[in-house]
Amino acid sequence: MAAQLGPRTARIVGPQRRVDERQTPHPRMERGEFGERLRARYWRAPDPLKKIFLGNEADPGNSLPTILREAPEGKVNPVATPVPDPAEMARKIKEIALFLGADIVGITYLDQAYVYSHRARGSAARGTKAGDPIDLPHKYAICLGKAGDYPLYMASPSFISDAEYGRGLTMSAIPTFLLAAYIRQLGYPARSHGYGKYDVIPMPLAVMAGLGELGRHGMLIHEKYGSRLHLSVVTTDLPLGVDHPIDIGVEEFCRSCKKCARTCPSRSITFSDVKDVYNGVEKWRINLVSCYNYKAAIGHNCLYCTTTCCYDKRDTWYHTLTIWLLKRWPLALRPVLVKPLVWLDDLIWGRRPYARARRLGYDSDLDREGCSIPGCKADHKPAHKKRLQRPGRWVQSPLFPNDELRPASPQSNGQHG
Ligand code: B12
Ligand code: SF4
Ligand code: SF4
Numbered sequence: 001m002a003a004q005l006g007p008r009t010a011r012i013v014g015p016q017r018r019v020d021e022r023q024t025p026h027p028r029m030e031r032g033e034f035g036e037r038l039r040a041r042y043w044r045a046p047d048p049l050k051k052i053f054l055g056n057e058a059d060p061g062n063s064l065p066t067i068l069r070e071a072p073e074g075k076v077n078p079v080a081t082p083v084p085d086p087a088e089m090a091r092k093i094k095e096i097a098l099f100l101g102a103d104i105v106g107i108t109y110l111d112q113a114y115v116y117s118h119r120a121r122g123s124a125a126r127g128t129k130a131g132d133p134i135d136l137p138h139k140y141a142i143c144l145g146k147a148g149d150y151p152l153y154m155a156s157p158s159f160i161s162d163a164e165y166g167r168g169l170t171m172s173a174i175p176t177f178l179l180a181a182y183i184r185q186l187g188y189p190a191r192s193h194g195y196g197k198y199d200v201i202p203m204p205l206a207v208m209a210g211l212g213e214l215g216r217h218g219m220l221i222h223e224k225y226g227s228r229l230h231l232s233v234v235t236t237d238l239p240l241g242v243d244h245p246i247d248i249g250v251e252e253f254c255r256s257c258k259k260c261a262r263t264c265p266s267r268s269i270t271f272s273d274v275k276d277v278y279n280g281v282e283k284w285r286i287n288l289v290s291c292y293n294y295k296a297a298i299g300h301n302c303l304y305c306t307t308t309c310c311y312d313k314r315d316t317w318y319h320t321l322t323i324w325l326l327k328r329w330p331l332a333l334r335p336v337l338v339k340p341l342v343w344l345d346d347l348i349w350g351r352r353p354y355a356r357a358r359r360l361g362y363d364s365d366l367d368r369e370g371c372s373i374p375g376c377k378a379d380h381k382p383a384h385k386k387r388l389q390r391p392g393r394w395v396q397s398p399l400f401p402n403d404e405l406r407p408a409s410p411q412s413n414g415q416h417g
Helices: 025-030 036-042 048-054 064-070 086-100 159-185 202-208 250-256 259-263 288-298 304-308 317-328 331-349
Strands: 104-109 140-147 190-193 229-236 276-278 281-283
Touching (some): 025 036, 025 288, 048 159, 064 159, 086 104, 104 202, 140 159, 202 229, 250 331, 259 304, 259 331, 317 331
Antiparallel strands (some): 104 140, 140 229, 190 229, 276 281
16 A cells, blocks of 8 residues: 555554455344344335335335446446546546535545455346455545435434435445446446445545544544445546545544443443454444344434434534634644533533434334334333443454454453443
8 A cells, every 4th residue: 555644543553354245244144143033124124215225125126226236337438538647637536526426535545455355245247246256456446425414314213314324325326336437438447336335345445535534433434424424435547646544533532522332222332442453453343233233123223323423413613613623723632622522512412412303204203113023121212212321341242253353452351341
């Protein structure tokens, strides 16, 4: 990888091996490795809007991402447009990406560490099958983000917030598909990676491309949209100028804020001050099994960690001003600033942010599906009515078989808080 500033919130501390997509959470869940009950329930989507966006059981002909996934990759124009100035081409590509529907865009080198080693799903139209090794020699990764609607996210978990989540994911596939097609028309190879069809891991690439930083809740945080983003990538050989990791204060904020850990209904987010080292990267990791189980139990996508985050706010002048200030505040003095900001955030937006939404005939206060797991006695009242979590026992979940998760320091032994 070419010389770049390293990200502050996810430090690369050792060699990173490529990840086999078959060993990532969704394929594992589909194989029943997190339990039969979760597998049977996870993709169930009784609501028609949710079904066209998120339902695995929907007819493939009714699912746009499935149709895009199954389309053959277009041909590359044999006459390549000359690129005398890669920086200028990068500017143009960003403009085009925004025109095609992306909300944010950044460019980085394609680090092979973030290319899956083998694919989990095949595509008949592309002549690939599950288990094929992935060879993606492209040089650049153009990272796109499509933002979700703030008021509808605030109504999570409900059918209407799920519909918005699914709509955003589906819509994010469109600029990605079109941008790859555009670059092929310029005469350079390009491949789109998005919802349901990834050869690359979008989050580290987005961090490297300067779209944001990795938060305690395990997601990319953008300075305007927080984590309310659907990430996708176009990889290509089109010569481009690249961006670099940025600092928007997430490192200091996440160390002291911990608001997502307090509001996560399934205690999947750690309160620990110590990060884990996993696959050569020091970062906070969530307990993905408890997160999965919670979503399966309530029958909706949970978005609390997104809507809770102090960076994920309505577009207001005081939010913009705060981030502006935070970025310019001396590093050593930032911790002093964070506590009052979190206090203000609690005061203005609530300690457990939630806002009722009534749209398209849905009412987020009334349309909860409730748990349908036979015999389940868990307390399923809406999470915004539950008490906040406090530091306590937090158990890391194994991600891969023979997971070599090791603690970052003697204080962290996989149990946090
Ligand atoms: C499987 C999956 C899940 C699983 C497991 C999540 C997990 N942490 O592994 C479950 C169902 C729990 C889940 C939940 C959610 N997810 Co999800 N999920 C995925 C998916 C499809 C694959 C992730 C994966 O392969 N993980 C396995 C390995 C690779 O994980 P890992 O080693 O822990 O590494 C992760 C990070 O640490 C980071 N990373 C790895 N190496 C490095 C190195 C550096 C330097 C950096 C900076 C980062 C980094 O990237 C990995 C991405 O998950 C991705 C899309 C994708 N293809 O990446 C979306 C994705 C991560 N999910 C997303 C979202 C929005 C959610 C939810 C809010 C939605 C929901 N309620 O369902 C919650 C939030 C939970 C949370 N706090 O993380 C977004 C995140 C957007 C963002 N702003 O960052 C993604 C990128 C989907 C998308 N296209 O936008 N998800
Ligand atoms: S999606 Fe919900 S359950 Fe999962 S980590 Fe975020 S807040 Fe917790
Ligand atoms: S809620 Fe606070 S601790 Fe959690 S990711 Fe956002 S800034 Fe970091």
